[in-house]
Amino acid sequence: MASVEIAEMRNAHEVLAEFSYDPVELQRGYTNRTLRFDISKNSIEEQAVTQQMKDLWIGGKGFDLWLMLQEISSQTKWDSPENPICMSSGPLGGTTSFPGSGKTLVTSISPLTQSIMDSNVGGYFGPYLKFSGYDALTIVGKATEDIIICIDSVKHKITIEKAPKESLDSHKIAEELTEMYADDEMDKRNISVVSAGQASEHIRMGVLNFSFWDWRRGEARLKQAGRGGIGTVFRNKKIKALVIKNKEYLQPWSITENKVTQLTTENICCQGGKSDRELVKEIVEKWKADPDYVIEMMQDVQEKERFISKDAVQEISLITGVPESQLYHIATFYKAFSLKPRGELNIQVCIGTACHVKGAAKVLDSFERELAIKQGETTKDERFSLEAIACLGTCSIAPVVKIGDEIVGNVMSKDVPKLIKKALKQLETKKEKGDKNA
Numbered sequence: 001m002a003s004v005e006i007a008e009m010r011n012a013h014e015v016l017a018e019f020s021y022d023p024v025e026l027q028r029g030y031t032n033r034t035l036r037f038d039i040s041k042n043s044i045e046e047q048a049v050t051q052q053m054k055d056l057w058i059g060g061k062g063f064d065l066w067l068m069l070q071e072i073s074s075q076t077k078w079d080s081p082e083n084p085i086c087m088s089s090g091p092l093g094g095t096t097s098f099p100g101s102g103k104t105l106v107t108s109i110s111p112l113t114q115s116i117m118d119s120n121v122g123g124y125f126g127p128y129l130k131f132s133g134y135d136a137l138t139i140v141g142k143a144t145e146d147i148i149i150c151i152d153s154v155k156h157k158i159t160i161e162k163a164p165k166e167s168l169d170s171h172k173i174a175e176e177l178t179e180m181y182a183d184d185e186m187d188k189r190n191i192s193v194v195s196a197g198q199a200s201e202h203i204r205m206g207v208l209n210f211s212f213w214d215w216r217r218g219e220a221r222l223k224q225a226g227r228g229g230i231g232t233v234f235r236n237k238k239i240k241a242l243v244i245k246n247k248e249y250l251q252p253w254s255i256t257e258n259k260v261t262q263l264t265t266e267n268i269c270c271q272g273g274k275s276d277r278e279l280v281k282e283i284v285e286k287w288k289a290d291p292d293y294v295i296e297m298m299q300d301v302q303e304k305e306r307f308i309s310k311d312a313v314q315e316i317s318l319i320t321g322v323p324e325s326q327l328y329h330i331a332t333f334y335k336a337f338s339l340k341p342r343g344e345l346n347i348q349v350c351i352g353t354a355c356h357v358k359g360a361a362k363v364l365d366s367f368e369r370e371l372a373i374k375q376g377e378t379t380k381d382e383r384f385s386l387e388a389i390a391c392l393g394t395c396s397i398a399p400v401v402k403i404g405d406e407i408v409g410n411v412m413s414k415d416v417p418k419l420i421k422k423a424l425k426q427l428e429t430k431k432e433k434g435d436k437n438a
């Protein structure tokens with residue numbers, strides 16, 4: 001995107017409210033405060049989280065419901081200014097050792113059901129909100145013109161700004177605001193943009209799109225809080241976007257206290273072979289040995305060596321100072337990482353609901369038979385690994401299989417031998433090319 005256009009958009013902003021805050025330490029998963037925006041009055045305030053709130057409502061959906069109850073009455077409709085949009089992360093939010101801890105829980109009165117509806121979404125927003133110093137936020141009121149709300153945890157500043165020039169469409173505004181608020185290319189991963197898109201102005205089932213920066217694709221990608229039409233409420237309040245910028249990683253729970261890790265780490269880390277320490281060093285240096293980028297370093301190692309070895313973990317830990325136990329938490333949490341060497345080509349068979357209904361089990365059976373391995377295993381010649389995964393995001397062409405980088409749709413079990421033959425050919429061509437270039 002042209003920097004002139006971004007500069008023009010930024011220059012057109014008019015600050016309507018500004019709020020500075022002090023950073024806080026996380027205490028057992030809580031920051032002990034929430035944020036409340038009233039965009040009719042352009043006010044921003046902090047509210048305390050009480051012990052009773054933590055005991056009875058815990059966090060996530062519970063906190064959202066408690067916050068909703070402070071704002072609504074029996075008369076509140078979905079399009080009433082006092083209908084809040086609440087967003088929260090739970091006390092485990094941002095702890096990579098627990099599945100689902102990256103989620104943001106969103107609630108509002110739904111335009112579809114006229115009752116309180118919750119929706120949850122992945123991405124970085126929830127953990128970023130917590131690391132910025134807040135357990136949850138509430139937005140009430142209605143703006144008169146299009147606004148954005150920006151939480152900048154680097155400057156510890158929160159603003160409500162008029163934003164007349166940014167696009168309404170989510171895929172565009174996510175790119176525009178990521179570009180606007182990032183200091184450089186590497187900083188883009190520290191931005192998350194929530195938006196609802198133009199269609200939400202005309203339908204009752206508008207979704208909220210939460211962006212995260214995919215540095216491999218070099219683009220902002222979107223995850224959806226899709227239930228209940230909360231995107232429609234967002235646009236009804238004339239909010240164009242909610243932006244968060246965060247560079248901190250505050251460990252909500254001390255990993256070294258986790259006894260399960262201590263018991264299992266030694267066993268899980270010994271399954272792989274050796275790795276090229278020089279290569280790992282090069283990768284770590286590419287990311288300036290910045291502990292914030294250990295996931296990216298591990299993604300590079302996984303791509304080059306097809307697994308995360310004990311050597312690689314030791315090397316990354318040594319240079320960046322991130323404890324090995326934390327790296328193992330990451331390696332065992334994300335499916336993209338493997339602690340055993342994977343085959344040259346990874347075959348993923350989707351067994352998600354849509355694919356399951358259309359016969360994915362038979363397709364997986366065929367792959368297991370043809371390759372003579374079970375899912376989760378690698379062939380003896382290390383050419384293929386086979387994995388069953390939940391959803392590849394292309395349900396309309398179910399059943400779906402991903403071979404290397406290629407998505408193949410409408411796969412029947414009788415197609416499997418042909419697909420394997422084709423994949424073998426690909427591997428041979430790749431090898432020939434490699435030999436020629438060598």
Ligand code: FES
Binds near residue numbers: 351354355395398
């Ligand atoms: S369920 Fe298979 S692609 Fe979504």
